Amino acid sequence: xxxxxxxxxxxxxxxxxNKEYLNDRLGVGKSFDIGVHEFFVGNTKLLMYxxxxxxxxxxxxxxxxxxxxxxxxxxxxxxxxxxxxxxIPFFQLVKVDTTDEFMDKLLVGQVGLIIDHSPHAIIxxxxxxxxxxxxxxDTERIVRGAxxxxxxxxxxxxxxxxxxxxxxxxxxxxxxxxxRTKTDVAVAYLQDVANPDLVDELKERLQNIQxxxxxxxxxxxxxxxxxxxxxxxxxxxxxxxxxxxxxHLLEGHVLIYVDTSPSVxxxxxxxxxxxxxxxxxxxxxxxxxxxxxxxxxxxxxxVFVLPIWLLLVMHPSMIxxxxxxxxxxxxxxxxxxxxxxxxxxxxxxxxxxxxxxPTPLSVAMGLLAAILVGDVAxxxxxxxxxxxxxxxxxxxxxxxxxxxxxxxxNRLVRIFLILMVGFFSTPGLMIGFxxxxxxxxxxxxxxxxxxxxxxxxxxxxxxxVVVRLAVPSKNRRPSIVRSQNxxxx
Numbered sequence: 001x002x003x004x005x006x007x008x009x010x011x012x013x014x015x016x017x018n019k020e021y022l023n024d025r026l027g028v029g030k031s032f033d034i035g036v037h038e039f040f041v042g043n044t045k046l047l048m049y050x051x052x053x054x055x056x057x058x059x060x061x062x063x064x065x066x067x068x069x070x071x072x073x074x075x076x077x078x079x080x081x082x083x084x085x086x087x088i089p090f091f092q093l094v095k096v097d098t099t100d101e102f103m104d105k106l107l108v109g110q111v112g113l114i115i116d117h118s119p120h121a122i123i124x125x126x127x128x129x130x131x132x133x134x135x136x137x138d139t140e141r142i143v144r145g146a147x148x149x150x151x152x153x154x155x156x157x158x159x160x161x162x163x164x165x166x167x168x169x170x171x172x173x174x175x176x177x178x179x180r181t182k183t184d185v186a187v188a189y190l191q192d193v194a195n196p197d198l199v200d201e202l203k204e205r206l207q208n209i210q211x212x213x214x215x216x217x218x219x220x221x222x223x224x225x226x227x228x229x230x231x232x233x234x235x236x237x238x239x240x241x242x243x244x245x246x247x248h249l250l251e252g253h254v255l256i257y258v259d260t261s262p263s264v265x266x267x268x269x270x271x272x273x274x275x276x277x278x279x280x281x282x283x284x285x286x287x288x289x290x291x292x293x294x295x296x297x298x299x300x301x302x303v304f305v306l307p308i309w310l311l312l313v314m315h316p317s318m319i320x321x322x323x324x325x326x327x328x329x330x331x332x333x334x335x336x337x338x339x340x341x342x343x344x345x346x347x348x349x350x351x352x353x354x355x356x357x358p359t360p361l362s363v364a365m366g367l368l369a370a371i372l373v374g375d376v377a378x379x380x381x382x383x384x385x386x387x388x389x390x391x392x393x394x395x396x397x398x399x400x401x402x403x404x405x406x407x408x409x410n411r412l413v414r415i416f417l418i419l420m421v422g423f424f425s426t427p428g429l430m431i432g433f434x435x436x437x438x439x440x441x442x443x444x445x446x447x448x449x450x451x452x453x454x455x456x457x458x459x460x461x462x463x464x465v466v467v468r469l470a471v472p473s474k475n476r477r478p479s480i481v482r483s484q485n486x487x488x489x
Contacts, residue, residue, distance in 0.1 A: 009099045015045050015116035021099060022049065022114075026106070041070050044079050047114040049102075054109035056128040063088055063124065080118040092125035104182060129153045134160060137240035137262070139404055145282040149240045154184050154259035157242075161188065164246035169193075172257070175206060177221070181213030184259040185221065188245075193252045195482045198446065202254055202267065217261035225256075225267075226445075232412045234405035235445040237269040244278055252483030268448035270480065271440060272465045274403035275299060280468050288468035295400055302397030303410050307417035309390050310336060311429055314421070326386075333381040337422035343383060343391045344415055452480050 012018050019036075026034050026049070037048040046067075050060070066089050070082075084093060096102050096112075102121050106112045109127030134148040134156065150157045158172050169191040176182045185206060189199050205225050214220040218238070226235050239245055240262050245255055248266045256265040266273070275295060280288035312319050313328050313336060332339065377383045394414065401407035413436055420428035443450035453461035461478060463469070477483045 010097055011099055011102065011114070011119055011121050013117050013119045015047060015114055018099070018114050019047055022047075022103070025099070025103060037064075039064075039068070041067060041079060041083075045116045049106055049112040049114070051106065051109060053130070054127050055111055056126050059090070059126045060111060060124075063090055063126075078118075080115050080120055080122070083113070083115070084122055088122070088124070090124055090126065094123040094125070096121050096123055104176070107182065108184070129155065131156060134242075140239065140241050140244070140278060140402075142277075142279045142282055145278065146241075146243050148242060150242060150245075150262040150264060152260050152262055154186060154257050157257050157262075157264065158186065158188070160242040161245055161249070164242055165190075165249060170249070173203065175203075177206060177209050178211060178213040181215060183214050183217065186257040188249060188255040188257060190249055190252070193250070193477070193483050193485050194254050195252065195484065198254050198268070198482070201446070202256070206256075214258070215260075218256070218258045218263050218265050221256060221258055222265060231439070231443055232409040233271065233440065233443065233450070234274060234403060234409065235269065235443070235450070237266040237273045237403065238263040238405070239266060240264070241278060247281075250477075250488070252477050252481035268446040268481065270445065270448060270452050271406075271450055272453070274406040275401070276465075277402040281471075285468050285470045292466075292468050295402060298397035298400035299406075299410065300397070302394050302401065302407070303414050303417070305397070306340060306390055306394050306414055307421045307429055307432075309386075310340065310418060311421045311426060313386075314425060328384055328386050330384060332384045334383075336384070336387070337418070339383050339387045340391070340418050340422075341415070343387055344411070344418075347391065347395060348411075448480055 009021070012021075023029065023036070028034050028036055033052045035050050035052055037050075039046055039048070048060075048064075066087055067083065070087060084095065094105070096105065097120055102112050102114075102123070105123045109129065111124040111126050113122040113124065115121070131151045131153040134151055136142075136147040137149040140149075148160060150160065154174075162170065167190065170188070171191050172186045172188050174184055174186045177185050187199065187203055187206070202225065206221070209221075209224045211220075211224075222236055229235070239248075245264050245266070249255060254267050256267065258265075276292065277295065280291050282288075283291065309326065312326065313331075316327055319327055328336075334342075374388055378385050378388065398407045398411060401410065416436070417429060417432045420432035422428075424431070440451050441449075441455045449456060452458065453465065458479065460476075461480070464474065475488050477486050477488055479486070
């Protein structure tokens, strides 16, 4: 590990000394992708460092052509000043004074120029990032509206956001996290809207992260920001849609962009932030409200239909006469509780298999799972038909949940309630539901009540959650973000 003195080592005015040190630290000659080009301007030697595949070759070629055209009469007493201020035809130039800063910028794809007899180096931001074109995210598809999405390049993501918010007060404050990965992380907010205390708190937590790297990007950042917790519910919201990110910035939220990740973190977030979808705002308010109610129904079904049905089957006398058909005709050879647990695990296995199965084979895998689990398992008495039916209903409600993270948390809650009903019957369901409710009410996301606006109750905000209001009628920002400017008009 480099010592503090090495990390602050100034650039020497002797180019051979710089070359020996940088070649050793960067592994020149061992790492095939680290390139060094030596050339002369007059009698002065220069070194150009770059990373293969990271450099826009046409731009660097043009810069080299301009430098090579220099003549002795064109060079002033200081070659560094001549190149930096006059002859390098590029606008993104930075002067650095230490080898550590030189290497940091080089390793993110920039081009470095070392000049003999100069204690400074020139950094040219001529990198080209390997990335894909903005495409609609698979987890947030909509029927009508914009179909672009964030990519793994932080610069692309900030541009997609600025395209929607052309305000000079939009801020992207960037920092690097990870001693080895040096991952770019940007905190985004509207200067005159966002709560400055929240901005300062997030920046402080990010700057206090001490780790060698964050290859898992935004998820690692979340775990450092939120801290250690056994709570399965998502305490921040993720989005891969630029329009959703822009809406939350205008509401006063603070967003975190992480390079190499197409997901943007929205803070603070409550439970009800995870149950809304962009599709609701791409339709008329009435249709949007209907879609939202259907989603709410699906979420409730995904959590409660299986525990309640299990309870009714365990106590047939509780089933009303008109609904006697929802009971069970043949329980099979395995206890119902065990059937539910096996079916839940089987559903997760099928979901993971679908993710890891190549696309051309995924249809065949789905048919195989349907035949084996849905048909043969029932015929041999492994599962009761009603178990498969109601599990499928719960799965549909789970897939209708807008937030993938929330759907996984709801699944754990459903399994917990099933176990409580299986072991403790009616009191188990009541105690389990109360425990989940109390746990959610006690949860806070960055000092924000997780169940707001239900607990503590806020009528106006709750009405906006239940009913999709027309945008012109929403002239106030959500009070939960404690914005500096609460008026939106």
